[in-house]
Amino acid sequence: MTHKPPQDAGDRLDDALRALPPAVEPGHDLWPQIESRPGRPDPARAGGTGRDRWLWQAAAAILLVVASSLITATFIRRDTGTPVAVAPTAPTAGVHAVPVAFGPTHVLSPEYDSARRQLSALLEQRIGRMPASARQKLEDNLAELRHAADAINSALAEQPGDPLLEELLLNTYQEELSVLAAANQLSVAGGSSSSSDSSRVQL
């Protein structure tokens, strides 16, 4: 029989507060009203930059957050009865041809993969703006990250469930997203083309 020290009223209150569920579903789905709110996205207010740039940044930010939350949210068991060889990544930049591996027995959820592909596709369109040398370095480094993920997955095939390997793999996928997002953000931030700001001092 364990002996717990007697709780005072303050402790009981703290426990009771912490036990309250943080999530409370609204009485009805609020999404339709949010989606249809007038003046919803407002590119003109986003730091005086053009509409296109704002949309790209918003899209990238959303995808990054969705993908990041999904990296740890759901692992799907591979639904084969036989041991699965770790699939090598596709040689071309951007899109993977196979589901994203997490060790020999799991893949990351399709929604993560979808968000990641969209982020890659977004970047593909922006990457043309970068100086050629930077573009090449970016592609080389994204390939480097994929090789790192492959190496860790191979190691996991021999040591399934190894916590060091799993942590390194999660962080590598996270790092890939961060690089995609940073490259996307940097490619739009530096260049400025004509915009219609008023009240400027013109040279």
Place this chain on the structure above:
Amino acid sequence: MRLQILSKRLSLAAVALLATAPLAQAGTPIDKRAAADPKGMVEISNTAGTVTVTGWDRGEVEVTGTLGEGSERLDFTTTGTLTRVKVVLPNKSWHVEDSNLVVKVPAGSSITVNTVSADIQVKGVNGSQRLQSVSANVATQAGAEDVEVKTVSGDLTVAGTGQKGLLTLTTVSGDATVTRVSGEINGNTVSGDFRLGLGAVDRSRLRTTSGDLSIAAFLPNDGRLDVESISGDVRIDLASPVNAEFDVSSFSGEIRNCFGPKPARTDEYAPGKELRFTEGKGSARVRIKTLSGDVSVCKL
């Protein structure tokens, strides 16, 4: 009649001279200034060329330098406490010369600088800094405020002033060299090499995929150093007195240390080594994880 012909010849000659003038003189000189809040925000944007920002003790922002030929214009606007300096290029910028911006800002300003390939150099700015570029090199001083530097392939150089602040470095392939920075230092790179000469580190999270990390620092009580690498080598040199708990693990890299304890295999039948020991009072914490990168932990 003769005078007219003469003046026409002279003006033709003048035109001819201009046409053959060297390109360096083709940019338009900039000379603008506006009053600014001593602790306001200054945003600077330039695609190619250079951006030099210096803090001064006047309550105004001054922009000098040259606007590259082919640029559409320089925007210099003030809205409340925000001053914006932006080189604007035409939509189809097929041939634009570099612009060189020399900006002086009130020393207490916070600055944001965005470039694609224009090198950034900052000195004497005491407010927070956010410096971003795609391929440019960035050099700045870090004081007590937040400094964030981000590039794809540019190299970063940060010199501390001895004060404790928050420094965040992000590169894809660029290298970083940091000296005399204290407080909280976070860094992220894929293949850049980071050489960090730090003072007292309260907290530091560093991550690399294949770049090498080399850190010299002092860890005070409660100091935290977390390093993760896939294949890059990690070298940590700590200044005395060292009072820390060490937790080092590597799947296939070597672990070397000068403190004495030897790494042990995590599993008899598998690769993977770990090294866990306490030095001194063990009040700080050092955690290092690598896949195949070698680790070396020593005293300075």
Place this chain on the structure above:
Amino acid sequence: MAGSIAAFEKLYRLHAARVHGLCLRMTAHRETAEDCTQEAFVQAWRNLPRFEVRSSFGTWLHRIAVNAVLAQKRRRAEQLGAAGSAEDEVADTFADLTVTDPGAHRDLEAAIAGLPAGARHVLVLAGIYGYSQAEVAAMLGIAVGTCKAQLHRARHLLGARMSLDEERT
């Protein structure tokens, strides 16, 4: 653009219940809580490019939600004018007195809803959602000292009410 909307809906689905929980307990009024939740997501959508990936998206959303709650409170105060603020003051003054009212019998959620606004805001953010005093103070735009005092008051009021409930059962 359509892809972004679908992706943002996904974010809404992941975070809506938590944001709504926060708004409901801070406003203590169902309809207002739904308005604040909607407002929070609309503001988040508008400000998404400014989100720093390093920080937690949930925390960022909560900050926006708290701003929505405070803005709504200010609007209500402006609409009600002198009458409204007097009403709040009365509720505030009598909060301490209702503790000893033998008619008061509430479960914890109802008890929280019955707290005066300032104390309730701090208690919800610190006690239920686990934010530190410094974070709560920053979110509410108050001094840390004020935050501590409000939390102390909230706990005192709640504690007294819960003891009252225990005596009954």
